[in-house]
Amino acid sequence: MTAQSVKTPDAPAPAKLLEMHRAMVLIRRFEEAVRVLATAGAVPGLVHLCAGQEATNVGVIAALEPRDAIASHHRGHGHCLARGAPVDGLMAEILGKETGMCGGRSGSMHVIDLERNNLGTNGIVGGGIPLAAGAALSARARGSDAASVCFFGDGALNQGLLHECMNMAAIWKLAVVFVCENNGYGEFTAIDDVTAGPSLLARGEVFGIPSSMVDGMDVRAVHEAARGAVARARAGQGPSFIICNTWRFGGHHVGDKQDYKDDAEARAWRARDPILKSAAQLQDEGHASEADLRAVEHEADALVKRAVEAARAAPEPAPQRLLEHVHG
Numbered sequence: 001m002t003a004q005s006v007k008t009p010d011a012p013a014p015a016k017l018l019e020m021h022r023a024m025v026l027i028r029r030f031e032e033a034v035r036v037l038a039t040a041g042a043v044p045g046l047v048h049l050c051a052g053q054e055a056t057n058v059g060v061i062a063a064l065e066p067r068d069a070i071a072s073h074h075r076g077h078g079h080c081l082a083r084g085a086p087v088d089g090l091m092a093e094i095l096g097k098e099t100g101m102c103g104g105r106s107g108s109m110h111v112i113d114l115e116r117n118n119l120g121t122n123g124i125v126g127g128g129i130p131l132a133a134g135a136a137l138s139a140r141a142r143g144s145d146a147a148s149v150c151f152f153g154d155g156a157l158n159q160g161l162l163h164e165c166m167n168m169a170a171i172w173k174l175a176v177v178f179v180c181e182n183n184g185y186g187e188f189t190a191i192d193d194v195t196a197g198p199s200l201l202a203r204g205e206v207f208g209i210p211s212s213m214v215d216g217m218d219v220r221a222v223h224e225a226a227r228g229a230v231a232r233a234r235a236g237q238g239p240s241f242i243i244c245n246t247w248r249f250g251g252h253h254v255g256d257k258q259d260y261k262d263d264a265e266a267r268a269w270r271a272r273d274p275i276l277k278s279a280a281q282l283q284d285e286g287h288a289s290e291a292d293l294r295a296v297e298h299e300a301d302a303l304v305k306r307a308v309e310a311a312r313a314a315p316e317p318a319p320q321r322l323l324e325h326v327h328g
Helices: 014-039 054-061 077-082 087-094 128-142 154-158 160-172 219-234 263-270 274-284 290-313
Strands: 069-071 148-153 176-182 211-215 240-245
Touching: 014 054, 014 077, 014 087, 014 219, 014 274, 014 290, 054 077, 054 148, 054 176, 054 219, 054 240, 054 274, 069 128, 077 087, 087 290, 128 148, 128 160, 128 176, 148 154, 154 160, 154 176, 160 176, 176 219, 211 219, 219 240, 219 274, 274 290
Parallel strands: 069 148, 148 176, 176 240, 211 240
Antiparallel strands: none
C-alpha cells in the first residue's frame, strides 16, 4: 500500500460521546456482576476484571471500523463488549455454559469472536501482539486498508515478543496500533520494580514508531489518540504505540486482596473514575441530562441482569461434545 497523507479526524459528535459513555457503563455493570458470581463460586477458574480501565477499552475500539481487527489479553471482557459481543453470550461463556459464545469452552481468558474481528482474549502475557501484527500483514496481502489493534498490559512491555513484533511492523509499515493499558502492576508487582530505563515510550521510539502517552482514565483523550493512530495506519504510514495510564479498581484477579497497593494512591485513582468524568462532561456540555444518564445506567443494569439469569439457567456443555473443535 502506498503511503498517503493523513487527514485529521473530526471531533466526535455528541451522539458518539454518549455512545462511548453507554459502553463504559455496560462494561462496569458487567464486571460488577461477574465479580459477584465469581465470589459465589459460579465462575470456573480465575477471573480478571477490567473495572476502572473502561476508557481504554472503549476509547480505542470506538475509533475502529467493523473490518478492523483487535487482539486482547487476560483482562479482556471490556474489549469484547466494546467490540459488540452479545452480553448474554459473553456472560454464559464466562460461566462455562453451552450457550456461551464459544460453547462454554473458552471461559474468561480465551474468548474469540471472529464475526466481529476479535481475535480473542489471551492467557499468555503479550499473546495478542503477534495476532494483531499478523492480521495487519494479512490485510496488506489482501490489499485492504483494515487496521488492527493489540491490547496488552504493562507486564508485556518487557516481553521480547513485543519488541520483535514492533520491529517487523516498523520495517514493513504494518497497519497495527500497539496499545499498552498501563495499570501500574504486572500481577502483584509494581512496574517500577521490574522495568529498566527512564522511558516506557522508548519501547516504541527505538523502532522509529510514533509513540504517545495519554490519560487512560479519560475516554476522549484515549479516543483522540487512537483515531490519529488508526488514520495513520490506514494511510500506509505504519504502526503507532500508545500507552494509556490507567488503574484497575480490583485486584489481579477476583480474590486478590491487593495488599501490595498503597491505599492513598488507590483512593486518588478512584477519584478519577472514567465513567464519572464522562458523565460530568456530558452534562456540562449539554449533551445529556441527569435523567439521560440514569436511563443509561438502568439499561445496562437490565441487560446484565437478564444475561446473568439466562447464563445461570443455561445447561452445561454436553460431555459427548468434548472432542468437537479439537485439532490434533
